[in-house]
Amino acid sequence: MSFTIGLELTTKVKFNVQIVCQNYYYSKSEQSPHFLINFNNEMCDIPEIQSITSELMSILNLCSAVPGIFVLGLFGSISDKKGRRIILLLAALGFGINSLTVIFVGNFWEYIGSNYSKYLMLGCLLDGFSGGLLSLFATIHAYAADCSTPKQRSIIFGWIQGVLFMGIALGSVTSGLILESTDNIISVFYLSVILSTIFFLFVLFILPESVSFDKRLENHPQQSQPPARKKTNWKQFMITYFMLVSAAFGVQNVMFLYTSYVFKWSLIEQDEKEKRNGLLYDVWVIRFGLIIDSFAFLIYGLATNSIIFVTGGIFGAFGIIANSTIRSVQTNLVPSSQVGQLLGAISVVETIARITAPAIFNSMYSYLVVTTAPNVVWYTISGMLFFGVILMFLIVPKK
DSSP: OHHHHHHHHHHHHHHHHHHHHHHHHHHHHSSOOOOTTOTTOGGGOSHHHHHHHHHHHHHHHHHHHHHHHHHHHHHHHHHHHHOSHHHHHHHHHHHHHHHHHHHHHHHSHHHHGGGHHHHHHHHHHHHHHTTHHHHHHHHHHHHHHHTSOHHHHHHHHHHHHHHHHHHHHHHHHHHHHHHHHHOOTHHHHHHHHHHHHHHHHHHHHTSOOSSOHHHHHHHGGGGGSOOOOOSSOHHHHHHHHHHHHHHHHHHHHHHHHHHHHHSOOOHHHHHHHHHHOOHHHHHHHHHHHHHHHHHHHHHHHHOOSHHHHHHHHHHHHGGGHHHHHHHHHHHHTSOGGGHHHHHHHHHHHHHHHHHHHHHHHHHHHHHHTTTTOTTHHHHHHHHHHHHHHHHHTTOOOOO
16 A cells, blocks of 8 residues: 555646646636646746645645544444444555545546636545555554554564665656656556556455454453553653654645755655665663764755765654554553544644644745755754753653
8 A cells, every 4th residue: 555655646746736727827828728738847846836835735744633523532442342343444445445536536637727726625535544654554553563563563564664765756656657657647647546446356355353352352441541651751641652653744845845845856856856765772772873864854954965865864864763562562552442542643643744734834835936946944854853852861661
């Protein structure tokens, strides 16, 4: 599934740029320029279109993220009592439907006109109410926690993180190659729908359930019991995690807009960039990862050419250890019967970050790109992550 996510990662941003660009020039000329098949049109690389696209993606992100506040916690609890597979099926279904709405808009834009954003919003809302990617990732981690011991989870979650990034990288490169050979941006979404369907059928007919029937029966009476947690500094932990995921979600759309505008990267070049890209012990690993991430974003802001920018990406790739280690520590602090509830609650935190961070950073970029200082957004994220480092030094295991 990470390969499918990678297919759409840069392509969807480029699709949004092209649809905004097409509508922008159509409103001025009263004629449709048919830009959608040309994914590297220089006429779209102007501050006005960059600003409008950034605002559009903020709205679409809200449509995907806001429903998560209401459903992710519930889904986490359901996965403990009914099993993990049903949540995986819902997430795959929502992802596929969202891709279908993009295909619909791309094929029938001439009839939809300026209402294209409403259809894209509808697809994002349906994806959000099905749990979306956050529900998918949380359930995958819960599935892995079911099949591992607490001592193994840090390593296994690290492998999951590695496979996730590898799949996204391969998917991103593949989407670039498809666009280069077909000159049709919609073709990537056709492949995405096919792969989502295959994943859905795999979970439905092949993937075994990780929560046994007896275990599910045991989990039902625990609904009224408060979570049994080990003593630790949960407040600093969650604030730090919130900042980490805020940086990840906040930078996602801005990254592709920034590199296409400042360095004039094509979609192929953006995909190539993606391709490069114990409690006390674990806390130190998280601190180290956050420091790396903070310096990586600082390099992004200081970069005056593509080589320095890519160097920051390579340096920042080592910071992914923080995310998997935090998840491992979190799941080790609650009983196995409450892992789904915990990861559901964490997904709510991630959803809040997904709502606030892109809204803030997309709006910031939308303003800064017009004032010719778009690199300030990288300094802001770097400072936020460094504050997370300070918080992590306040975390010490309690006896």
